[in-house]
Amino acid sequence: MLVLSPMSETPWPHAGQFYMIGQGVGTLREPLLKRPFSCMDYRDGLLYFMIKIRGRLTGILSNCTPGAVLELIGPLGSGFPAVEPGERLVIVAGGIGIASVAMLLRDYPEATLFYGVRSANDLFVDQLPSVARSYITSDDGSVGLMGNVLEHLRQYIASTAGDMAIKVYACGPHAMTEQLCRMFAVKAGNSSETSGVTVEAFVSVEERMACGIATCLGCTVSTVDGYRLVCKDGPVFNVNDIITAAHES
Amino acid sequence: MLVLSPMSETPWPHAGQFYMIGQGVGTLREPLLKRPFSCMDYRDGLLYFMIKIRGRLTGILSNCTPGAVLELIGPLGSGFPAVEPGERLVIVAGGIGIASVAMLLRDYPEATLFYGVRSANDLFVDQLPSVARSYITSDDGSVGLMGNVLEHLRQYIASTAGDMAIKVYACGPHAMTEQLCRMFAVKAGNSSETSGVTVEAFVSVEERMACGIATCLGCTVSTVDGYRLVCKDGPVFNVNDIITAAHES
């Protein structure tokens, strides 16, 4: 968990938006480039991030002591669309993907959460706002239900009667994004799976970024309209638009 | 002032020897290479260094907090020769050059010190062992005598009667080393300046180093015997041997 206090005035982010965060240690910078992180919450003038240690920059961030000065640009990107009245929101998170959807939990307390982790150690529930219903799954069964989170999601939706349209907002690893596209994309011809209920699904996708502001053209994802930029046109995309989800970077 | 506690057993250094010090932060290292620093004292199992902030590594060292882990190799180099009984030791330091001769002050409390600084701010006397006589000079007169330290040294030697041979052990900036060579090198044909008293002068010279252990061949200085390595054949050289002192690096 990284908590930052902006040093100048900044607009507050929407759910699904992100910041480019970098270390600002003068002229010696290694790594050079900033990295994208979703903002999971803001309150009392502070920005909250939940960050998984993956490599160079996340390693450095994990060693930051209170008072360290970081550089950040944001909020960036489009965020999740607003949920309309009469729609039911289902939030799906895989692993650290929870960080990108966390602000939705706050904004839509009546939503349903599906949160899949590898094992109990990867779970960060204590830092999350609570929602009406939450289903936690783990690959090893060490916490919540055992098994793949999307299997449970599928069953849930299949068993959901009623005429309320469902919005699925999701973020997770590459494989999960791919599977979500297969499950919910209309083009895939399997909208039958949603058994009568109208489901519209959006995923927040990850891609390596250099600039975060649509100038390096580094963060492309293949969509039905050709390449689109995750930092500007996303990170949230309708599953109908995505052709190939961003690779495991 | 940098105080280090060796994590494994290490021989103690002699006056004039140095250590290669580097930061050991895993695989992200910037700067990469270690830098040479004279050890100014050791006591109670600790090594003492006096370091002037010059650039990349010294900048990082100055930000180190207690408990930081550094990498160091040493003691390295030849150090100053022992002073024989019946010889009088005159120690000459210019600026941060004091760090390289500081251990001599401890080993030879009866020595005379000539210590030139730019101005009072550059002086570190409180951290130094005291010697029999010390002459402090500054370029701006803000502390001690005003003027060039070598001028005062020249007058001192000229006014020194007696048959005791004098050893001059010096460390300072490039220009000072050059002038010392001109003043005391026999080959320069001006040993007359020493007015009858036998003076043998040794200087600790600086050169950029990559390895510190005679493998990169980076730290050469021109001597009458051709190129010699500061890290192995020095850093202390007889002024008679030096042809061109190391450049201002």
Add this chain to the structure above:
Amino acid sequence: MNLEISIAGLRLKNPVMTASGTFGYGLEYADFLDLNSLGGIVVKGLSIKPSMGNPPPRIWETSCGMLNSIGLQNIGIAAFVQDKLPLLRQYDTTIIANFFGNTIDEFVQGAGMLTEAGGVDALELNVSCPNKEAGWSAFGTDPVVLAEVVGQVRKATTLPLIVKLSPNVTDIVEMARVAVDAGADALSLINTLSGMAIDIESKRPRLANIVGGLSGPAIKPVAIRMLWQVHRALPSTPLIGMGGIMTADDAIEFILAGARAVAIGTANFVNPQATLQVIGGIEQYLIRHQIEDINDIVGGVLC
């Protein structure tokens, strides 16, 4: 104090430009800095038709540098001229269009389109992208092909012509000579070094395109060396130096080596205001060293 310089007949209010492909079409950075402060804006490489570029992943950070394989994705000259150029022209800065083609004909046609459009101050001919197919690299690495493309483009435009050289050559001076002899008014150097990285866990290249262009501080020593060599051989040819400039000190290093102007690339990603900081730092340097005119230190290295 004078910061104004002249390159190929263009007067730039200061020697700091943006490097092509690292500043979009310029407008993207208007939120971050006053574009009027810049010596010049060099836009992303343009082609006669829009181009999709290479598949993702397209970037990977390396030690003190980054690899990119964008592959010259761009909106095409027509869209640039219609949608971007009028907006860009509202700023008081020099606009340089970086462009490329897949054949000599396309290069010539592109130069023609950009010249006729009006509003572009100069052309930067990109023959040096390491992310195109193997055959393409001949434009930047084979002296005969280089002479041909520069010569043809020279005939197709009345605008000042800057040729951007590839560092992936044995003899940069030869390439510089060829470009100047064929009609280049100025040279930009360097473009990215061709490089590659592999993810040892997945065993896949870090870039879908396998190889990409290396930029950033890692390449600065190579860029300085090439710039100095070319300046020594062709002292009167205006040179635009780039490759790893992060700070004003880096920019001055290029100017001392012989660059009349400099371009900031990767640093824009690290800090969107890098250009302004470089301009400010150059001013400080001139003041500190009591230099009246930036032109007095161009090529001023003491060798």
Add this chain to the structure above:
Amino acid sequence: MNLEISIAGLRLKNPVMTASGTFGYGLEYADFLDLNSLGGIVVKGLSIKPSMGNPPPRIWETSCGMLNSIGLQNIGIAAFVQDKLPLLRQYDTTIIANFFGNTIDEFVQGAGMLTEAGGVDALELNVSCPNKEAGWSAFGTDPVVLAEVVGQVRKATTLPLIVKLSPNVTDIVEMARVAVDAGADALSLINTLSGMAIDIESKRPRLANIVGGLSGPAIKPVAIRMLWQVHRALPSTPLIGMGGIMTADDAIEFILAGARAVAIGTANFVNPQATLQVIGGIEQYLIRHQIEDINDIVGGVLC
């Protein structure tokens, strides 16, 4: 688990060697590590007569790299054979003599002297030092001259012949082909990139020799790219990969790109035990990935 590899008929107990010029004559490092653990030791470049090298300053650190202009200072082949080789031979490791000449004759003579001496396991022909006079660089950058020197040396020695290529060329694959066709048993790549740095306060080059060779992590992407290109073109030629290897992960990246062995250079200065850590880390990687034999992953990148 097997770490043993074979290069040009030599069997190395593991693929980790030292890069010439960064490990002295080997003995200097005996205090820091057990030389018996190394796959091989490549000694500092030797010439028929002792050589003083270039004037100081000779090194400067750059972003994630270093420039050196040592200029091939060495004690000469005779002194090496008499004073160093017998001591080196007491260790159970492969001894490779890196050598150079100022003329083709000197190359040939050097190869002869090292061959006759006995005790040297292989020769590494250095045609790629960027710190020699302009004319010298033709050995490593002109294919015709390269073919000539390799061909002549090939005739002068019965030892396995490794040719160390320069990265400062337009087409590394062409140079590799020329060297192999002329008789090289294996190739080392890469030597340093030619680079330069300037002190903006004194306006002087950081190196007395003006230009120097860039090594260290900064150049790794260029080295990986060249190694992969050469391996793809000449899959059966044994390659020794080097350029910026600091860790086992870096070494594995080279091996996946096609290197059968790797050499550790600049990293020895940063950490005298770098070679041992690389060997240990390669073992860990093989265990973690359940790979029985290091040879199974040579060139294993999935493109």
